[in-house]
Amino acid sequence: xxxxxxxxxxxxxxxxxxxxxxxxxxxxASQSFFWYRQDCRKEPKLLMSVYSSGxxxxxxxxxxxxxxxxxxxxxxxxxxxxxxxxxxVVPVGAYDKVIFGPGTSLSxxx
Amino acid sequence: xxxxxQHPSWVICKSGTSVKIECRSLDFQATTMFWYRQFPxxxxxxxxxxxxxxxxxxxxxxxxDKFLINHASLTLxxxxxxxxxxxxxxxxxCSALLDPTFGTQYFGPGTRLTxx
Numbered sequence: 001x002x003x004x005x006x007x008x009x010x011x012x013x014x015x016x017x018x019x020x021x022x023x024x025x026x027x028x029a030s031q032s033f034f035w036y037r038q039d040c041r042k043e044p045k046l047l048m049s050v051y052s053s054g055x056x057x058x059x060x061x062x063x064x065x066x067x068x069x070x071x072x073x074x075x076x077x078x079x080x081x082x083x084x085x086x087x088x089v090v091p092v093g094a095y096d097k098v099i100f101g102p103g104t105s106l107s108x109x110x
Numbered sequence: 111x112x113x114x115x116q117h118p119s120w121v122i123c124k125s126g127t128s129v130k131i132e133c134r135s136l137d138f139q140a141t142t143m144f145w146y147r148q149f150p151x152x153x154x155x156x157x158x159x160x161x162x163x164x165x166x167x168x169x170x171x172x173x174x175d176k177f178l179i180n181h182a183s184l185t186l187x188x189x190x191x192x193x194x195x196x197x198x199x200x201x202x203x204c205s206a207l208l209d210p211t212f213g214t215q216y217f218g219p220g221t222r223l224t225x226x
């Protein structure tokens with residue numbers, strides 16, 4: 001099993017739709033998790049951190065299931081500006097080094 | 111929020127030359143910075159962990175003599191690609207660790223290196 005796996009995508013959804021991405025990880029000792037978004041040819045930008053069972057920020061909700069070792073990201077009322085690649089990030093070892101998932105591409109279409 | 115800068119943002123060089131990339135945390139001190147490389151349509155791959163005042167820790171398969179890392183201060187880490195070759199052409203991104211407790215990293219804008 002790879003250390004971090006994500007839905008391969010791409011996801012093409014209409015504006016206003018709700019879309020969910022899943023991410024699974026293999027290191028059961030990982031405590032905190034992150035979702036980053038990356039626009040084409042740009043650096044990743046932190047979207048959400050997840051330390052407990054979940055986190056919500058506006059239209060974005062992240063949920064963590066430690067028993068099944070997966071994290072999900074839910075985007076409600078998709079906007080055109082949500083089009084990007086979403087990266088699941090999982091710490092390995094101590095709270096410093098992380099592993100990036102392969103990313104899930106989202107395109108929100110008018 | 112935390113700001114990390116990188117310089118240069120892009121560079122084109124001839125094969126065999128060395129290229130130095132700077133990564134700075136502008137509004138916070140970072141004892142730990144990371145260097146990543148990203149090839150087209152792939153995710154970020156960690157190259158090395160840069161710790162202020164000590165030697166960098168390199169990931170398996172990354173040549174430490176080719177990718178020299180110097181963490182000169184709490185706000186500056188540099189990556190030097192020595193004797194660059196076309197296969198080193200990539201997007202190099204640094205990040206700085208804001209809070210070691212939670213592991214939140216903030217990324218620089220990246221440096222696009224093209225080796226001819």
